[in-house]
Amino acid sequence: MKNYSALKLKLAMLLVLIGIMLNLSSCSVQEYSSQLYAMNTVVEVKFYGSDETQIVSGELNRIEKLLSVTNENSDISKLNYAQGESVAVSDDTVKVLETAFEIYADSHGDFDPSIYPVVKLWGFTTDNYNVPDNAQITSALKNVDFSKIEISDNSVRIPAETEIDLGGIAKGYAGQCIRDVLKDSGITSAIISIGGNVQTVGNKPDGSNWTIGLKNPDGGEKLCDIKVGECSVVTSGGYERYFEMDGKTYHHIIDPDTGRPAESDFKSVTVICDDGARADGLSTALYVGGFDLVKEYISSHSDVEVIAYTVDDKLAVTQGIYDKITLCFAETIEIIG
Ligand code: AMP
Numbered sequence: 001m002k003n004y005s006a007l008k009l010k011l012a013m014l015l016v017l018i019g020i021m022l023n024l025s026s027c028s029v030q031e032y033s034s035q036l037y038a039m040n041t042v043v044e045v046k047f048y049g050s051d052e053t054q055i056v057s058g059e060l061n062r063i064e065k066l067l068s069v070t071n072e073n074s075d076i077s078k079l080n081y082a083q084g085e086s087v088a089v090s091d092d093t094v095k096v097l098e099t100a101f102e103i104y105a106d107s108h109g110d111f112d113p114s115i116y117p118v119v120k121l122w123g124f125t126t127d128n129y130n131v132p133d134n135a136q137i138t139s140a141l142k143n144v145d146f147s148k149i150e151i152s153d154n155s156v157r158i159p160a161e162t163e164i165d166l167g168g169i170a171k172g173y174a175g176q177c178i179r180d181v182l183k184d185s186g187i188t189s190a191i192i193s194i195g196g197n198v199q200t201v202g203n204k205p206d207g208s209n210w211t212i213g214l215k216n217p218d219g220g221e222k223l224c225d226i227k228v229g230e231c232s233v234v235t236s237g238g239y240e241r242y243f244e245m246d247g248k249t250y251h252h253i254i255d256p257d258t259g260r261p262a263e264s265d266f267k268s269v270t271v272i273c274d275d276g277a278r279a280d281g282l283s284t285a286l287y288v289g290g291f292d293l294v295k296e297y298i299s300s301h302s303d304v305e306v307i308a309y310t311v312d313d314k315l316a317v318t319q320g321i322y323d324k325i326t327l328c329f330a331e332t333i334e335i336i337g
């Protein structure tokens with residue numbers, strides 16, 4: 001009896017010791033955070049272990065130089081100025097264009113980077129907002145057709161009249177590139193937000209999942225929290241950029257069928273998957289395509305999770321993420337099926 005109590009005491013002391021050691025080890029991982037400005041947005045980074053701000057900033061600049069439509073030496077500008085000739089582009093550009101094409105095809109054209117002339121017409125590229133008339137829209141829509149892109153190894157061609165912009169996919173791609181360079185430099189735990197689009201590296205330093213809050217498109221308290229491991233979490237919504245004219249609101253995600261801001265089933269839609277470019281392109285596509293496209297897409301792709309906040313203020317989510325959600329502002333949640 002006496003020995004048994006001594007054993008219990010020793011066990012309790014051992015547990016306390018293990019607790020202290022675990023606590024010490026998680027405290028000893030130093031947190032570094034920094035804020036940068038790139039790709040026309042604020043980038044926030046938190047690393048654990050060592051400060052790798054330089055690496056992140058270098059990678060953001062590298063991707064921006066390749067993909068930015070406003071940098072006239074970028075691969076995308078070269079394509080837009082090429083007058084129908086083939087252009088030699090980087091491996092990164094090919095990768096993003098291929099992912100964009102996949103999403104273009106899977107969304108039946110709801111995601112189409114050649115929508116750029118129409119986005120310009122509405123003034124979203126200059127902040128000189130304008131509601132175009134029907135004739136202007138019809139004319140700008142004439143050359144919107146991403147199916148015309150030709151990609152052969154590193155050689156890419158688009159028709160002379162077509163212009164493309166990867167604004168709906170580039171930030172997600174940058175996130176996954178940053179994840180890769182951080183991992184190459186030995187970082188096992190980090191979280192990056194590029195204008196609200198999140199990329200995680202590994203888990204939190206203590207091994208537990210990250211908690212990510214999803215913004216309320218109407219402002220105020222966040223919609224919900226989600227628990228995730230290493231992944232990309234990308235949200236699209238009309239609330240991100242819009243203008244008001246004559247009492248009407250016009251936002252920046254254009255339905256290529258109409259040339260007008262998409263009349264979405266959703267206020268916002270979040271896509272969670274391993275590939276940042278795919279999450280980004282897909283969130284834009286699903287915002288345009290609404291419930292029909294979400295249902296169709298998830299029936300053939302089990303490796304993505306979707307959280308849609310509907311126009312009637314419900315969360316509609318895929319089965320795989322349901323248990324990882326804690327409701328905050330949103331009160332109603334249902335599984336899409
Ligand atoms: P995101 O914030 O990722 O949803 O991307 C929105 C941006 O993508 C817009 O600001 C436009 O530059 C561009 N865009 C708008 N509509 C589309 C569309 N239907 N397909 C592809 N890109 C689009």
Ligand code: MG
Nearest residue numbers: 168280281284
């Ligand atoms: Mg997007």
